[in-house]
Amino acid sequence: MSPPPLPVVLRGLAKRFVRDTSETVVALDQVSFRAEQNTLTALVGPDGAGKSTLLRILAGLVPPDAGQAEVLGLDVAAAPQAVQNRIGYMPQKFGLYEDLSVQQNLDLYADLHGVPPDQRREIYHSLLTMTALAPFTSRLAGALSGGMKQKLGLACTLVRSPDLLLLDEPTVGVDPLSRRELWDILRHLVHQQGLTVVVSTSYLDEAEFCGHTVVMHQGRVLAEGTPAEITARAAGRVFLASAANGMAARSLQAHLFRHPEVVDAVPEAGSVRVVSTSPAPPQEGLAELALQFSPTEPRFEDGFMVLFRAVAREQHSSAIVLSRPPAAPAGSISVEVRDLVRTFGSFTAVNHVSFQVKRGEIYGLLGPNGAGKSTTFRMLCGLIPATSGTLRVANADLRTARAAARARLGYVAQKFSLYGDLSVDENLDFFATAYGLRGHRKRERIDWAKEQFDLGALSSLASGSLPGGYKQRLAMAAALLHEPDILFLDEATSGADPLARREFWGRITALSEQGVTVIVTTHFMEEAEYCDRLVILDSGRALAEGSPADIRRHGQRSDGRPVTMEDAFIAIVENWRQRQEAS
């Protein structure tokens, strides 16, 4: 008997799209790889790498322009239905019917897959146990949390055991706790049930859970291999750096990241993790900082960055020079929140939250979707009124002097909220006018913004057609036109590639060094390292507050590796939930 065909074999796959603007986008270019039976393969890469297109081709939903895709021994382009009869596919936004209950969604997919009625009880039982959804079978899918929705989506895909499971970014926007649970389920499926899984992710740490990784960027495969093989690309080149003069990790990181001998630099546990271009730590021009470098174990992200920097565009300077730094004295309180409460009907979105932010600090609000971050943010910006509590921004009470407070703050919304069909110049002009700038002053500020954010060459392009990184820059430029003392950034780095994210934090650091107070929300836990202080929110409550080091002390790891922000986050949330249940 011949061995069963490989679950996935791709040869020279290519796919182009023509956008509405008639420009051609290369989604996939010469992509080849194979997935073995009973393995967990991860497609890793930033947004726009072509991961979703690749999975859609495998699912027979998009025909390739060139090349061959064989799934379970079948040519997908020729026989998509035959493939669809045997695979499970979970798109990025899983198509749960939100107006159907959990049970009705399961029934629908069981019917569509022809699961015999006598087997359903058993299958439902094991799926609901695995996903911990058993208590919620009669709840409408639309009323589930983000993590629960993803787990239900997975359960629907698994109602009949597929020969191949395709998952497109199953953990995006999901809180760390649910993220960990989802990965536990996937590993269980592969190791205990012999499933073959291909999963895409833009969270680099998740690649380490997989047996095989395919690193993608702009439609091309940069490398493939086991996570250890990718990690090994940075072997011997990773160091932890700290400055003898007590320079903030964030500032040191910004400094090192621009260094020509550095591939990557991120703040980590009070020092800076550096990936050098050679086995020796960077040296040139760093003598006066008296840096101490200690070698450390590489991790997947380091290896990824080595691959990524070899092909990614040149990094841009992320320095920003304010023409008039905020006047408030150092150490003064910029933002004060006391006993903040916001209810929507009987639902309490923000429950007695208090914190203070000093001038020039970077303050983070961390928490899963639905934790109350955005609601807190909107109250801080005066977009919605608080139910009760005190809110002072730049010495103005938001209850009584909302306009005065607003004039002192800049806001970058979660979604790109500039006008997509206006050009860069027109957007800046509009926002400058909206902030009350006129004549010479307005021109001066717009020129400043274009120079600082490197937007000059693009000024006549429609904002909607800008590449992702530039959109984000433009949004930030618009928010800084009126020289605010305080900047609010809501999920500003979601969807950005690792390089764009580092550039972004470089700018934030530069702003804070010049006295601008910055409040950010993020769902990338490791980005908390850039903050001076942060608060962990869950279900509207502040569970822990402090410096990144303070927060990290909450976590523990059994394998002896240093505690990550994510470990700490999970420990804090689990701890709190246990106490809730106990009381």
Added chain:
Amino acid sequence: MSLSPPSPHSGRASLRRTLALIRKESWQILRDPSAITIGVIMPIILLVLFGYGLSFDLKDLPVAIVADAPSADTADASAAFRLSPWFKVHPVATMPEAEQLMASGAVSAIVRFPASFSRDLARQQGTVQVVVNATDSNTARIAQSYATSAIALWQARARAEAGTSITIPSITLENRLWFNDANTSSWFLVPGLLVLVMTLIGALLTSSVIAREWERGTFEALFATPVRPHEILISKTVPYFVMGMLGLALSVIGSKLLFGVPLRGSLWLLVLISALYLVVSLGMGLVISAATRSQFLANQITILITFLPATMLSGFIFDIRSMPWPVQAITTLLPARYFVSSLQTLFLAGDVWPVILPDAAILTVMAVVFMALATRSTRKRLV
């Protein structure tokens, strides 16, 4: 993994999938307030609005009466207008005067008895000139027909009084009120309302359903299952068909109970022809929905190319024969036109086969065409 579901190719498996999808669609309709609004509340509002609120009956139509040579006969004939509740008579002496009144909008029609009226009448003939302001063609036609019946009434009375037969040359007109004995427009409007209800449920409601699945991303997961495109299409048609037929029942019962509209044709024929039109509407809604993939756009387009024409160009409110020929030509493409023509015949005249058979044939062709287009546009492809 030794689960072996029945072959996905078997007919039973296909039936089970289709039923599952139909069940899903029905749950969604029941939980969707907008579906209930369009499917149930809108028909009721339309019924009440068209039945009670909107009336095309004319009363106190201002009319100028000119007698070039006043005589006892002209006075007698004028009285027929003066005593009618439909007219408000402005007696004038000369035609130019009457024309002036017409030009200023003070009167909508002129009734002119020529100088030879009495003489001709004695010779058993007679001519009455009726000039109607046709700016509003609808009102004009009604005015014209009222004038005709006023003269005819007078003629009949005169005949009865004289015991002789005199002939007044009748103004031969297409009279839309032929079968509407009571002259109540609700009799005429309420059957026409069915076309609106069927269009609303058929096209407007379904125009959202495929687009909604695209917008919410639910199709992507559905496509990657053993489901076949025609199963999706059937599941999108059946529940809305049922809903449309309920809307039909609601409208027919409502028009009977509230307005006493007679149904002179047979009920089964009404159901059949309505079902045909409903399938055409469903097909159009599904094609639009699949082509746009956006609920907003699909709704706009549907209103523009199905609902508005069904209101304005189907002959339901405005008579097609009084439209300029290019517009008349366009109406031949509208399914609603054939449905309205059959509806009016069925309700007010009876099973008039020469009208109903061609209408039914055209609707059948359209139903086949749109359903074929809908099948073609529902492919399991994302791009």
